Amino acid sequence: MALIVQKFGGSSVADVSKIQNIAQKISKFYSDNNKIVVVVSAMGDSTDILLEMANEINSHPSSREMDMLLSTGEQVSIALLAMALDAINIPVISFTGSQVGIITDNIHCKARINKIVTDKITCALDENKVVIVAGFQGRTIENEITTLGRGGSDTTAVALATSLNADLCEIYTDVDGVYTTDPRIVKEAVKLNEITYDEMLELASLGAGVLHPRSVELAKLYNVPLSVRSSFSNEEGTKVVNTTLLEKEIVVTGVTRDLNVAKIGLFDVPDIPGIASKIFNFLANEHINVDMIVQSAMRNDLNDIAFTIPKDDLNKALEIINRIKDDIKISEVVYADDVAKVSIVGAGMITSPGVAAKMFKILADNNVNLKMISTSEIKVSCIVDADQADKSVQLLHESFNLANLK
Ligand code: ADP
Ligand code: ASP
Ligand code: MG
Numbered sequence: 001m002a003l004i005v006q007k008f009g010g011s012s013v014a015d016v017s018k019i020q021n022i023a024q025k026i027s028k029f030y031s032d033n034n035k036i037v038v039v040v041s042a043m044g045d046s047t048d049i050l051l052e053m054a055n056e057i058n059s060h061p062s063s064r065e066m067d068m069l070l071s072t073g074e075q076v077s078i079a080l081l082a083m084a085l086d087a088i089n090i091p092v093i094s095f096t097g098s099q100v101g102i103i104t105d106n107i108h109c110k111a112r113i114n115k116i117v118t119d120k121i122t123c124a125l126d127e128n129k130v131v132i133v134a135g136f137q138g139r140t141i142e143n144e145i146t147t148l149g150r151g152g153s154d155t156t157a158v159a160l161a162t163s164l165n166a167d168l169c170e171i172y173t174d175v176d177g178v179y180t181t182d183p184r185i186v187k188e189a190v191k192l193n194e195i196t197y198d199e200m201l202e203l204a205s206l207g208a209g210v211l212h213p214r215s216v217e218l219a220k221l222y223n224v225p226l227s228v229r230s231s232f233s234n235e236e237g238t239k240v241v242n243t244t245l246l247e248k249e250i251v252v253t254g255v256t257r258d259l260n261v262a263k264i265g266l267f268d269v270p271d272i273p274g275i276a277s278k279i280f281n282f283l284a285n286e287h288i289n290v291d292m293i294v295q296s297a298m299r300n301d302l303n304d305i306a307f308t309i310p311k312d313d314l315n316k317a318l319e320i321i322n323r324i325k326d327d328i329k330i331s332e333v334v335y336a337d338d339v340a341k342v343s344i345v346g347a348g349m350i351t352s353p354g355v356a357a358k359m360f361k362i363l364a365d366n367n368v369n370l371k372m373i374s375t376s377e378i379k380v381s382c383i384v385d386a387d388q389a390d391k392s393v394q395l396l397h398e399s400f401n402l403a404n405l406k
Contacts (some may be wrong), residue, residue: 001033001034002034002035002124002166002167002168003034003035003037003164003166003167003168003350004029004034004035004036004037004166004167004168004169004170004178005037005038005039005157005158005160005161005164005166005168005169005170006010006026006029006036006037006038006039006157006169006170006172007038007039007040007041007135007153007154007156007157007169007170007172007229008022008038008039008041008172009041009169009171009173009174009231010041010043010044010045010047010151010174010214011044011047011125011173011174011231012041012083012172012173012174012232013040013041013043013044013045013077013080013406014044015043015044016080018231019077019080020044020079020084020314021088021231021318022081022084022231022233023081023085023087023088023271024088025172025231026029026085026130027037027065027085027088029092029401030090030130030319031220032404033123033154036131036281037121037125037130037131037132037133037160037164037166038081038130038131038132038133039132039133039134039135039153039156039157039160040074040077040078040081040132040133040134040135040153040253041073041074041077041135041136041153042070042073042074042076042077042136043073043076043077043080045360046073046076047070048160049074050069050070050073051066053069053072053347054066054069059218059373061170062108062110062296063109064108064144065147066108066109066147066154067108067109067111067137067145067147068145068149070109070136071096071097071134071136071145071147072136074096074097074118074134074135074136074137074153074353075096076098076136077134078095078132078133079094080093081132082094082118082132085130085132088193088202090130091127091129091130091138092129092130092131092132092239093112093124093129093130093131093132093133093242094131094133094134094377095120095121095132095133095134096133096134096137097133097134097135097136097137097138097139097156098137098138098139098145100116100117100120100122100133101115101117101118101119101139102116102137102138102139102159103115103138103139103141104138104140104146104148104205105140105146106140106142106144106146107146108144108146108147109146109147109149109288110148110153110287111138111140111146111147111149112148112274113138113148113155113156113159115189115229116159117161118138118163120156121160121164122164124246129268133156133160133321134156135153135154135156136148136152136153136156137152137156139336140365143337148212148214149212149214151211151212152172152212152214152391153207153212154211154212154215155214155218157169157171157215157242158160158215158216158218158219158224158226159218161219161224161226162222162224162342165226167225168227169219169224169226169227170226170227170228170229170237171211171215171226171227171228171229172228172229172230172231173210173228173230173231174228174230174231174232174247175191175210175228175231176189176191176193176233176237177193177228177229177230177235177236177238178191178192178195178203178208178210178211178228178238178240178254178396179191179192179210179235179254180192180253180254180403180405181254181255181256181393181397181401181402182208182209182210182256182257182393183406185257185394186255186393186394186397186403187394187403188397188398188403189397189402189403190402190403190404190405191238191240191254192238192254192405193236193239194238194239194240194241195239195240195241195253195254196241196242196243197216197219197240197241197242198219198220198349198378199253199345199347199378200216200240201213201216201217201220201377202343202376202378203253203254203256203345204216205305206256206258206341206343206379206381207256207257207258207259207260207341207343208254208256209226210228216231216240217398219240223242225239226239226240229238229242242406245309247256250346250348250398250405251348251349251352251355251400252344252345252346252348252349252355252400252402253345253346253347253402254340254344254345254346254402255310255343255345255393255396255397255400255402256341256342256343256345256393257340257341257342257343257389257390257392257393258340258341258343259311259340259386259389260306260310260311260312261291261309261310261311261333261339261340261341261383262308262309262310262311262313262314262317262335262336262337262339263307263308263336263337263339263371263372263383264306264307264308264309264314264317264318264321264333264334264335265304265306265307265333265334265335266279266304266305266306266321266330266332266333267304267330267331267332267333267334268302268303268304268329268330268331268393269276269302269303269304269305269328269329269330270302270303270328270329271299271301271302271303272301274293275328277311278306278324279321279324279328280304280307282320283309283320286316286317286320288309288310288313288316288317288320289309289310289313290307290308290309290310290382291307291308291309291341291374292307292341292372292374292383293305293306293307294306294307294377294393296370297324297360302331306372308341308383309371311337314337318333318335321333335399337396338374338385338386338387339371339383339385339386339387340382340384340385340386340388341381341382341383341384342381342382342384342389342392342393342396343364343377343379343381343382344359344378344379344380344396344400345379346378346379347378347381349377349378349380350377350378354360354367355380356373356375356380358399358400359380359396360373360382362395362396362399363382363384363392363395363396365388365397366390366391368384368385368391368392368395369384369385370384371383371384371390372383372384392396
């Protein structure tokens with residue numbers, strides 16, 4: 001008997017027949033004497049529809065009310081899935097995040113889980129029930145509803161697996177595992193049987209939407225056995241592991257692109273200690289996640305600073321910068337939201353010189369201009385024009401020969 005946390009994404013519960021299909025899948029694991037905790041996302045694109053309605057009604061909706069609204073999507077799917085299991089005689093109970101006691105900080109729309117009270121779940125498991133928990137949501141200690149950021153149900157699943165000390169956390173989705181790149185962009189992409197936590201964390205953080213970055217962070221931190229599988233087949237999927245045999249020979253494991261990127265440039269910033277700290281502190285205080293930062297060489301005691309942030313935060317970031325611009329004596333603020341980040345990831349890069357140079361050459365030979373570059377031990381990222389992002393992913397996938405990676 002094993003305790004398994006299974007998470008089903010929006011496309012896996014998009015309509016009634018898909019919910020019934022999931023119920024059948026769960027019932028097989030249950031009948032094999034496993035204890036099952038299920039996490040579900042909102043049906044299909046219902047979260048997008050709620051967001052659109054909110055923005056039609058108010059162009060600056062409060063993040064508290066946004067959480068109140070978005071959390072309803074998952075409440076629909078937990079109840080329907082519970083009814084589907086009940087209909088095939090599987091004992092079941094559903095809970096919202098708030099009911100279970102998924103306690104988060106109070107940053108609406110980007111909340112982080114601080115603690116999970118597991119009593120309700122363990123009681124229900126002891127009664128041999130399948131437990132269904134709404135993904136993506138929790139509550140603060142003041143009982144305010146919060147959500148964890150888009151794609152956050154993966155994080156709910158891994159956090160539950162950690163708190164319950166589960167034997168396995170399975171993420172079921174509309175692809176049968178983690179691929180060398182998004183198979184919607186490159187049809188030659190191949191499924192990886194295994195990937196390291198480190199590589200998966202980079203891929204997820206750099207735009208591979210298949211897993212929420214924080215879910216991978218948590219899985220790595222607590223060593224949660226994690227796998228990504230298809231809701232629609234019985235394929236093995238991809239296991240996320242500590243080390244792989246492949247790691248030694250393979251330099252690049254995956255290519256990603258992230259379209260949720262905006263770039264801000266600050267001209268003529270005084271070159272004195274404390275200025276960068278001041279600018280980035282203001283942004284951090286508003287929970288804006290700054291990614292790449294480039295400071296140009298000094299001239300006349302003035303620097304140019306450019307940085308990237310998620311596109312969703314662009315308006316908020318510009319408001320902040322414009323508020324402090326005169327005080328800091330920045331001469332001009334420019335921005336672009338038609339950019340994307342293209343990255344290559346691979347644990348083998350640490351020991352293979354020339355990987356970044358090869359990436360730059362491939363892109364240069366194909367007239368892709370690199371606006372910003374950043375590297376770590378296992379990734380190289382470039383900011384390019386958004387309309388060149390998919391072409392760049394295709395070129396890199398082909399040139400690094402990822403279609404033959406197995
Ligand atoms: P869910 O609704 O199940 O959470 P998501 O849409 O969040 O599903 O994630 C699955 C999607 O992630 C796939 O349909 C695929 O297009 C995309 N994706 C991006 N990068 C990758 C990758 N490297 N491997 C697999 N899928 C990827
Ligand atoms: N329903 C939420 C979203 O669409 C959370 C999730 O699916 O993980 O982002
Ligand atoms: Mg997802």
